[in-house]
Amino acid sequence: MNDVARLAGVSIKTVSRVVNGESGVRSGTEHRVRAAIDQLGFRRNLGARNLRRGTETGIIGLVLEDVANPFYSMLTRAVEEVARAQGAQVLTGSSGEDPGLERELVLEFLSRRVDGLLVVPAGDRHGYLAREITTGTPVVFVDRPPGGIDADTVLVDNVGGTALATRHLAARGHRRIAFLGDSPGISTAAERLRGFREGCAQSGIPVEPELVRMGPHTGESVAAALAGPMRSATALVTGNNRITVHALRALSGRARRPALVGFDDFELADLLVPPITVITYDVRELGASAARALYARLAGDASPPRRLVLPTRLLVRGSGEVPA
The missing domain is CATH 1.10.287 (Helix Hairpins)
Structure with missing residues (x-):
């Protein structure tokens, strides 16, 4: 001051x-x-008393897309378990895919002198965190990579997962496979689209532009897409759990439904008729790995930033095995 x-x-x-x-x-x-x-680069230091005493605050910050999404609820729980084992607590905020709100939350958490940050990026510009990282505040990015800086990152094999889903459908005789993905500005959505294209190429089938729709998606937009040119597709890959649910609602009244493989598992997927085949991975491990990386930095790990990619797998249940 x-x-x-x-x-x-x-x-x-x-x-x-x-x-x-x-x-x-x-x-x-x-x-x-x-x-x-x-x-x-001044900001209010609400934890000044802790710093004067030379102690940590015992709090880490977690910035998510939307805590109401079951995916992020599971991730948050895993982070909390790791933090509690360290005698710490977690402050959580939802960015709603708004880069401005992401930055606002991050800076607010930093003003409260959190010991470190876990961030699911909403934007692709994170140079504003470079000074914090340089001065010793550990930051780990989760599910999506940062933009403009080099930092610890824990990701999922999005490309490999959608390529696997596409090959699985092609192996059942499907030649017209549609893809519904999230906004292409989101790195995970772009990677899953790339995986879909790779899966088509590996299976020797064309990618038809009219069978690809990227978001953001609502129930209405998904229903409209599936009622248009996509109606002729015999199979469908959905890019995340929310899009899968929208698609299931839109298809519920059809006598003939396309084979379906969704990216991300979701509650009750195994109880539907037919049960939903999904590309899945360990969401809890995604959160726990990021939290462990953060606490390793807090413990003094000064090695170069690392990038961890968790594997995906196909969980066969029935909806993806419908023949062409």
């Missing part, structure tokens, strides 16, 4: 008023103070 006051040419009390949103500061003065804050 002294540095900000000196750079802006004001008193420490004026800086305090600006930082805490108090009134009584002229607009020109406030502008100078905020410019100095941005230049110096």
Whole structure:
């Protein structure tokens, strides 16, 4: 705060008023103070007492896409279990696929001096974290890679998973296979689309543009896609659990339904008729591996950033085995 006051040419009390949103500061003065804050990378230190004592806060931050999604609920639980074994707690926030909100949450957690961060990226620009990583705050990215920085990352084999799903359908005689994926700006969605294309190439079947639709998807958009040119497809690969559920609702009234393989397992998938064949992986291990990597850094691991890719597997249940 002294540095900000000196750079802006004001008193420490004026800086305090600006930082805490108090009134009584002229607009020109406030502008100078905020410019100095941005230049110096200053933010409120809500855990200053802990730092003065030379102790950790016992809290890590976890930024997700949407905690309401069962996938992220399972991931959060796994992170919490690792943190509790370390005598720590987890602060969690949902970005809603908004890069601005992701950054806001990250900076808020940092202002509370969390010991480290786990981030499921919403955007692809993470240079704003470079200084934090350089100065010793460990950051691990989960499920999606960061953009613009080199950091520990724990991912899933998205390309291999959708390629496997596509080959599985092709092996049952399907030649017209459709793909419903999430927004192509999301790295996992782009990778799963690439895996679908690779699976088609490996099976010697063409990728028909009218049979590929990328999101974001709602129940209405999925229903519209499946009622259009995709209606002629004999098989379908869905890019995540929510899209799979939307597709099942849209197909529920049809006498003839396409064979279906979904990426991500989901609750009750094994009880549907037919049960849903999925590409699955250990979601709990995804969260636990990221948390263990974070605590390894906190324990002093100074090795270069690592990238861990967890394997996927095909869970055969029936919906993906319907012949062409």
